Structure formats: structure tokens, C-alpha cells
Amino acid sequence: xxxxxxxxxxxxxxxxxxxxxxxxxxxxxxxxxxxxxxxxxxxxxxxxxxxxxxxxxxxxxxxxxxxxxxxxxxxxxxxxxxxxxxxxxxxxxxxxxxxxxxxxxxxxxxxxxxxxx
Amino acid sequence: xxxxxxxxxxxxxxxxxxxxxxxxxxxxxxxxxxxxxxxxxxxxxxxxxxxxxxxxxxxxxxxxxxxxxxxxxxxxxxxxxxxxxxxxxxxxxxxxxxxxxxxxxxxxxxxxxx
Numbered sequence: 001x002x003x004x005x006x007x008x009x010x011x012x013x014x015x016x017x018x019x020x021x022x023x024x025x026x027x028x029x030x031x032x033x034x035x036x037x038x039x040x041x042x043x044x045x046x047x048x049x050x051x052x053x054x055x056x057x058x059x060x061x062x063x064x065x066x067x068x069x070x071x072x073x074x075x076x077x078x079x080x081x082x083x084x085x086x087x088x089x090x091x092x093x094x095x096x097x098x099x100x101x102x103x104x105x106x107x108x109x110x111x112x113x114x115x116x117x
Numbered sequence: 118x119x120x121x122x123x124x125x126x127x128x129x130x131x132x133x134x135x136x137x138x139x140x141x142x143x144x145x146x147x148x149x150x151x152x153x154x155x156x157x158x159x160x161x162x163x164x165x166x167x168x169x170x171x172x173x174x175x176x177x178x179x180x181x182x183x184x185x186x187x188x189x190x191x192x193x194x195x196x197x198x199x200x201x202x203x204x205x206x207x208x209x210x211x212x213x214x215x216x217x218x219x220x221x222x223x224x225x226x227x228x229x230x231x
């Protein structure tokens with residue numbers, strides 16, 4: 001079974017600083033996808049960034065980038081120039097294949113990020 | 118375009134009752150998945166439906182069931198509610214059965230069982 005580990009229960013960062021949220025994964029499937037989601041207190045899971053296992057370059061989306069180190073099985077999220085609105089729970093997830101061609105997302109425990117003014 | 122919509126947003130039920138949660142996927146998306154998120158944890162996969170057929174099921178008891186309609190909307194049913202069923206129930210839609218970068222979530226239904 002696939003597994004996602006997020007070792008930082010909480011992170012506190014000053015506004016405008018960069019922050020790195022850690023994520024390690026375990027899988028025997030050579031083809032996989034890694035996701036980061038943001039979950040504010042409202043509950044909605046907001047898609048941030050995606051990295052495929054065969055992608056040659058690290059994914060970037062605006063202020064978000066994914067530091068993908070395949071040999072280390074890590075997929076850390078980097079948020080540059082943090083803003084107060086970045087305060088939320090952040091989840092790392094991996095796509096796992098099921099029978100019948102279906103797929104599901106396996107999530108980590110999450111990291112609560114707090115941006116201080 | 119509207120995103121994934123779920124109803125109701127909040128719900129309070131009594132132990133032993135039954136509940137139905139609803140989800141409308143993004144227009145053009147044919148796959149709907151359901152997740153349960155207990156407080157303090159990451160979401161756990163319950164079901165995936167694609168083209169009105171169940172394509173995947175997580176480790177949940179038979180009290181949990183779902184279906185997908187011809188318009189690709191979906192319902193999640195939970196019978197004989199237990200206190201432990203209290204959670205945020207999230208629906209995700211994607212274009213096809215594969216949940217690639219197109220997986221988008223709704224705002225969730227917060228179920229409280231008393």
C-alpha cells in the first residue's frame with residue numbers, strides 16, 4: 001500500500017518569508033502522481049500543484065513550487081513570499097491505482113501553517 | 118463555470134438514523150469520488166464512481182453506499198449512523214476515472230452525529 005508522511009504537525013512563519021512543507025512517500029508503483037492541497041477553515045480542499053513521477057522538471061504554480069527528489073521519495077512544497085491568507089492546513093497526497101482502472105488519492109496527516117504578521 | 122457543489126453544508130443527525138449527501142461535479146466531469154475526513158486527520162477514500170458504475174471502494178462498512186446518476190451527480194448514503202461517522206464528507210470530481218491533475222473538491226458536508 002502507498003503511504004504519505006508529513007512530519008510537521010504545525011509551522012509558524014513570518015509574513016513574506018518562504019516556507020517549506022515536508023512530504024515523503026512510499027510506493028512500489030513506478031508511475032505515480034503527487035499532489036498538494038490547501039484546506040482553509042471553511043473545509044474546501046483547494047488544489048495547489050501536481051507532480052508526475054516521470055516529469056523531468058519540478059512543478060511550479062505561481063508562488064508554489066514542488067521540490068521533487070525522486071531518489072529520496074520526497075515532494076516538499078515551497079511557498080515563496082508567504083501571505084496572511086496562506087494560513088491553512090496543507091495536505092500532501094499520492095494517486096494510487098485501483099482495480100478496474102480507478103484511482104484514489106492517499107493523503108498525509110497534514111501540516112497546519114500559520115503566517116504571522 | 119461552477120465548481121463542485123455539495124449539499125447540505127452542515128447536518129446534525131441522531132445515532133441510528135440514515136443520511137444522504139449530494140454532490141454535483143464540475144460540468145463535463147464524469148467521475149465522482151467520496152472521502153471522509155475525521156477531525157485532525159487527512160481525508161480517507163470511500164468510493165469512486167465513473168459512468169454510473171462503482172470503480173473503487175475504500176475500507177468502509179456496508180452501511181456506506183453511493184450511486185451516480187445519468188447527469189453524473191452522486192449521492193452518498195450512510196445507514197445506522199454511529200457517533201464515529203461524524204466527519205467532513207468531501208466529494209471530488211475529475212474528467213475520467215483517473216484522478217490526475219484534474220481532481221477538484223467541493224466544500225464538503227460537515228456531518229455531526231449526536
